[in-house]
Amino acid sequence: MTGHTATPREETAVRTWSTPALTVLGSAGALLLGGTGLFLAALFLHVAPSNAVSQRYRSEVDQVVYPEFEQNWKLFAPNPLQxxxxxxxxxxxxxxxxxxxxxxxxxxxxxxxxxxxxxxxxxxxxxxxxxxxxxxxxxxxxxxxxxxxxxxxxxxxxxxxxxxxxxxxxxxxxxxxxxxxxxxxxxxxxxxxxxxxxxxxxxxxxxxxxxxxxxxxxxxxxx
Known part of the structure; x- marks a missing residue:
């Protein structure tokens, strides 16, 4: 009986992910996107003009921004050092x-x-x-x-x-x-x-x- 040798097409067949693996990948992707969105939102509230939302969450925003991401300008009124x-x-x-x-x-x-x-x-x-x-x-x-x-x-x-x-x-x-x-x-x-x-x-x-x-x-x- 002669053994079967896989063809190149068979070797490059699309991998099928299991349901648990897809769940883990999807959850990780969702967490990364959510964390990135929250981080960008905090930076926006920090540089945006004062409003009800930025005042309500001022403490939380400061914990995200300071000290690594501090800005000395405002979003709609830039005032660079002269x-x-x-x-x-x-x-x-x-x-x-x-x-x-x-x-x-x-x-x-x-x-x-x-x-x-x-x-x-x-x-x-x-x-x-x-x-x-x-x-x-x-x-x-x-x-x-x-x-x-x-x-x-x-x-x-x-x-x-x-x-x-x-x-x-x-x-x-x-x-x-x-x-x-x-x-x-x-x-x-x-x-x-x-x-x-x-x-x-x-x-x-x-x-x-x-x-x-x-x-x-x-x-x-x-x-």
Whole structure:
């Protein structure tokens, strides 16, 4: 008796899925589509103008959006940033023989930009931690004289910004203990495109904050 050899047509016959397999595949597809739809709906409610639905589910929407998918613009009223803001810091240290030294400015924003540039998956911390800390401070303090404009939130903003900066230095600088830290923000208008007739000064304007004393409590919890 001669054995039967399968023909190419028989080898490429359409596979028949069992009912349980079709049920599992269908359920998985439905879950993926449903999850994608809910995610897109949450993003839409986040950027859309305030309405009854977005107010009702604000907490749930924030849990989906923050911090990875945050936007700083609104769907129907885009307001892109028109200024470049950089944050620098410097410290005063004391040597073992009691001499106090004021260190040079350290570009904190420049450090973040260097960590982001060329990185296909930049850290959210490198992109937003320092920027949000400065925004928090700026929104709670007067730009004219630096006075607190929102009570306890202003003091919290100062502590937060100081600790973010201290995390870059540590407890010492060149082996000397840090006594004080000072920050400054440089603001420059974004230059208009070449075809524009608009005249804008791109000179950096600096805003220096006062010296803040540093003690052991400022380093608690910092990595």
């Amino acid at each position: 200024q470049n803001i950089t944050v620098d810091a410097r410290v005063q240290t004391i040597s073992p023989d009691g001499q106090v030294h004021t260190r040079d400015w350290l570009g904190l924003t420049a450090q973040d930009i260097a960590a982001i540039r060329g990185n296909p998956a930049p850290s959210h911390v490198d992109q937003n931690l320092l920027r949000r800390a400065w925004d928090f401070y700026d929104s709670t303090h007067s730009a004219q004289d630096g006075t607190v404009t929102s009570g306890m939130r202003g003091k919290l903003a100062e502590e937060y910004l100081k600790r973010v900066a201290l995390q870059r230095f540590g407890r010492t600088a060149d082996g000397e203990r840090i006594l004080q830290i000072q920050l400054r923000a440089g603001t420059a208008e974004v230059a208009p495109p070449r075809w524009s007739q608009e005249q804008v000064s791109t000179e950096v304007q600096y805003r220096e904050l006062p010296w803040w004393p540093v003690d052991d409590s400022d380093h608690e919890g910092l990595g």
